[in-house]
Amino acid sequence: MLVALGFFALGTVIYLLDLDLVFGGDDQPTPLWARLAVLAVGCLGTLFRRALPGLGLALALGAVLLDLTRGLGIPVVMVFIDVLFVVSLDGPRRLHRALIGIVAVATLGLTLTVGVLSTDWRESLYAGLQMFSLVVVPVWWATNVRQHRESARQLARIAELDRRAAVNAERTRMARDLHDVVAGHLSAIAIQSEAVLSMPADSATVRTVLKSVRENSLRSLAEMRTMIDVLRADDPVDEPVTVRLADASRLVESARAGGLAVEFEADDVDGLPVAVDLAAYRILQEALTNALKHGADASVRVERQVRRLVLVVRNAVRTAGDGSGTGLVSMAERAHAVGGTFAAGRDGAQWVVRAELPL
Known part of the structure; x- marks a missing residue:
């Protein structure tokens, strides 16, 4: 809405200053209200350029064709270029591909037509350059930006897949760590417990062995808890080097x-x-x-x-x-x-x- 109002306000100023014609002549001056009505149709296309890109483009193109009856004006051209660029950039892929073919054929066709009908080849070149600047450049620019966006999305997707693969590999290594840590501690506990059973009950060595058993048990539980927390996490985390x-x-x-x-x-x-x-x-x-x-x-x-x-x-x-x-x-x-x-x-x-x- 703000873009449409901005174009309409700017176009009104241009019309009031009589700076609107791009080419052609206005032998019978068109009333200001008529020119503003045509501009309003183009600005209406601006409102639908994202939600309904086909309708928005049709309205902008209709405004251009209506304005051509008196000589194409700058305000309508600005609105059309904006709508054409946005539709090419954010519109459906099928519409975008169709636009590429349409603008290419239209530019080449107009250039050849003017060349056949005119005796001066410079008029043909001039018409081709005008069509290139009005329709080819917006579509070309939007196509480049669109390709960069798609490439960025693909790279982001690849990076996400790489991140997930790295996370899964890291968690697999941590699971192996879990096995090694717990197996080592529990093996030591089993062997030390067996050694305690063969010692006299009042032996000082018994307390030493039981203390080691307790330390191994606590360390095993702590490391298991840490590793399981990591394996359950959804986000990548650094391996807890304990x-x-x-x-x-x-x-x-x-x-x-x-x-x-x-x-x-x-x-x-x-x-x-x-x-x-x-x-x-x-x-x-x-x-x-x-x-x-x-x-x-x-x-x-x-x-x-x-x-x-x-x-x-x-x-x-x-x-x-x-x-x-x-x-x-x-x-x-x-x-x-x-x-x-x-x-x-x-x-x-x-x-x-x-x-x-x-x-």
């Missing part, structure tokens, strides 16, 4: 409380990349859990070199492994996920786990 390789001493103390003799030696591991830090912690956790189940007298060596972090866990083999093998697969996947290497196997009477992670 453990670091700098806290590896807790794993060692928990293993010792379960009856495993562990020699632990580690370089300074502060400032590691987050992915490497988390991967190394989980690999060490799984390796110590396996040592508690099947081994004895373990040793842990964490060496920080210039371009890589080397983690080696050795333990004497006590029993043959009867697990599902998911622990080794998990450790290997974590090492490979950060671009590192992983190896595990017997070395004489020892079982050796070795992971090299890039820094």
Whole structure:
């Protein structure tokens, strides 16, 4: 409504100043009310250019054809160009494609017609340029803007799909973390509880083991609650890194409380990349859990070199492994996920786990 009123007011001023004719002549001056009536028809098309683009374009075109009977005026041209641009930009796709063909045929047809009927080729060129500026330019401009909009929507859709895929992949990794964390803690609890049952009731070691069992239980519950909250979330969130390789001493103390003799030696591991830090912690956790189940007298060596972090866990083999093998697969996947290497196997009477992670 405001655009229509603005065009009508501006057109009225132009008519009053006699600055309206684009081309043609008005040998018999048209009354002002008639010119304003034609302009009103065009402005009425402005009202329907978005809601009913076909009707709006028909009204604007009708105003142009009526105005041509006296010589085309600037106010009607402005209204027609505005309606043509908006309809081409926001109208139905089928109407937009039809407009492209119509304006191309109309421009070429008028140019050729004037060229045939006129003896001066310059008149044909002039008519073609006028049609180009009046109808081709608005449709061309609207087509470019429309294509940019569609491209932006497609890119936004692709970005959304990529985001969802990244979220799903991240949640899958977090689910694997959930398995590793809870399985490690519960395995330690089971082994430590079994050790308590074989000790005298008044032994001081019993309190130490029960304290470790309690800490493992609370830590397992806390990490499970955090991970489940993340897995249930609808929006992408950062992975909650609740453990670091700098806290590896807790794993060692928990293993010792379960009856495993562990020699632990580690370089300074502060400032590691987050992915490497988390991967190394989980690999060490799984390796110590396996040592508690099947081994004895373990040793842990964490060496920080210039371009890589080397983690080696050795333990004497006590029993043959009867697990599902998911622990080794998990450790290997974590090492490979950060671009590192992983190896595990017997070395004489020892079982050796070795992971090299890039820094």
